[in-house]
Amino acid sequence: MSVLPPALQNMVDAFGLLPGVGPRTAERYAYYLLRHASDTPQKLSQALQELHSGIGYCQKTFALVPAGQELSDLYTDPRRDKKTVAVVAEPFDLVALEKTGEFHGTYHVLGGLVSPIDNIGPEELHIAELVQRVDEDGVEEIILATNASVEGESTALYIQQQLGDRKVKITRLARGLSVGVDLEYADQITLGRALEGRQAI
Amino acid sequence: MSVLPPALQNMVDAFGLLPGVGPRTAERYAYYLLRHASDTPQKLSQALQELHSGIGYCQKTFALVPAGQELSDLYTDPRRDKKTVAVVAEPFDLVALEKTGEFHGTYHVLGGLVSPIDNIGPEELHIAELVQRVDEDGVEEIILATNASVEGESTALYIQQQLGDRKVKITRLARGLSVGVDLEYADQITLGRALEGRQAI
Numbered sequence: 243m244s245v246l247p248p249a250l251q252n253m254v255d256a257f258g259l260l261p262g263v264g265p266r267t268a269e270r271y272a273y274y275l276l277r278h279a280s281d282t283p284q285k286l287s288q289a290l291q292e293l294h295s296g297i298g299y300c301q302k303t304f305a306l307v308p309a310g311q312e313l314s315d316l317y318t319d320p321r322r323d324k325k326t327v328a329v330v331a332e333p334f335d336l337v338a339l340e341k342t343g344e345f346h347g348t349y350h351v352l353g354g355l356v357s358p359i360d361n362i363g364p365e366e367l368h369i370a371e372l373v374q375r376v377d378e379d380g381v382e383e384i385i386l387a388t389n390a391s392v393e394g395e396s397t398a399l400y401i402q403q404q405l406g407d408r409k410v411k412i413t414r415l416a417r418g419l420s421v422g423v424d425l426e427y428a429d430q431i432t433l434g435r436a437l438e439g440r441q442a443i
Numbered sequence: 444m445s446v447l448p449p450a451l452q453n454m455v456d457a458f459g460l461l462p463g464v465g466p467r468t469a470e471r472y473a474y475y476l477l478r479h480a481s482d483t484p485q486k487l488s489q490a491l492q493e494l495h496s497g498i499g500y501c502q503k504t505f506a507l508v509p510a511g512q513e514l515s516d517l518y519t520d521p522r523r524d525k526k527t528v529a530v531v532a533e534p535f536d537l538v539a540l541e542k543t544g545e546f547h548g549t550y551h552v553l554g555g556l557v558s559p560i561d562n563i564g565p566e567e568l569h570i571a572e573l574v575q576r577v578d579e580d581g582v583e584e585i586i587l588a589t590n591a592s593v594e595g596e597s598t599a600l601y602i603q604q605q606l607g608d609r610k611v612k613i614t615r616l617a618r619g620l621s622v623g624v625d626l627e628y629a630d631q632i633t634l635g636r637a638l639e640g641r642q643a644i
Contacts, residue, residue, distance in 0.1 A: 296450025
């Protein structure tokens with residue numbers, strides 16, 4: 243005998259499909275929606291239905307765009323420098339960089355990172371398109387803004403090799419201490435990188 | 444200029460309506476659904492649509508039941524002891540008690556706890572129905588299984604007063620150390636309660 247009515251159990255199970263949502267959290271979400279008989283379930287349901295149909299990918303940068311739009315606004319905007327390209331793994335990484343308000347170049351979304359464990363090889367990422375873009379747009383600087391992880395580093399290395407002897411400056415995000423971090427709590431690899439990349443003041 | 448396409452931004456906003464879900468978590472959920480073009484968004488959407496229409500309340504215990512069903516299976520089951528009633532605040536508390544597998548009585552869901560801050564008075568809870576049930580079903584024991592919080596305690600006290608001098612045994616869940624807890628880390632109130640309720644071995 244199930245304790246929950248099927249409609250509620252289905253809701254709990256469906257929320258449980260989201261990443262990092264366990265049974266307790268799923269129950270909490272489901273019960274919240276049940277108690278608050280507002281338009282929240284309706285809003286969520288509508289957003290879910292329109293999610294896949296309303297989104298496309300920029301043909302040049304592979305950033306997310308509204309469905310039907312060919313190029314990202316961040317690429318077509320004349321104020322953005324097409325000769326400086328920040329290479330990121332995922333569309334949301336781009337959002338994080340945009341929030342800094344300090345980058346005025348354009349982006350290139352790889353669509354992931356090289357990861358043999360997850361069966362993602364370099365041919366599944368938009369690396370060939372990046373190389374093509376370097377030639378077409380006359381890119382002068384590529385900022386490899388991948389994660390500071392093993393996958394991020396190896397993907398960056400692979401891209402560097404693919405670019406061969408093209409005359410393009412390749413940089414990567416600085417490694418060092420996060421703002422506000424206590425020296426004594428910083429891990430030794432980060433601290434080592436921070437020392438290696440020390441800057442004159 | 445928004446960085447995310449509207450369909451995605453709407454999804455992020457909708458997830459942000461769930462309890463405890465901040466912008467980062469909402470983005471994570473939305474992006475997960477976007478990347479995994481499986482049937483997850485469809486499942487979620489369907490469950491959301493059927494959530495409110497598929498659920499009703501037991502007329503006697505106020506537990507959740509499939510829509511159209513008058514009484515909870517937990518109440519109508521002849522193996523359950525109708526003379527022992529566990530009083531809980533919310534329908535999910537009942538699930539927690541059921542999982543112990545050690546309770547064979549019936550339940551009564553209050554639908555909340557007395558909380559002046561949230562503007563919830565005792566008349567908004569199913570307390571009158573509980574008193575009525577005591578008379579109708581000849582209830583012999585009421586287990587006040589409310590939270591061990593101020594609201595839980597005051598609601599329990601109020602129910603006790605409402606039951607007046609009816610010949611019904613009123614108990615509440617034991618207070619004491621959680622299983623596996625180290626004595627030195629237990630808070631002093633809990634430890635005080637554990638001492639107060641010490642048991643002969």
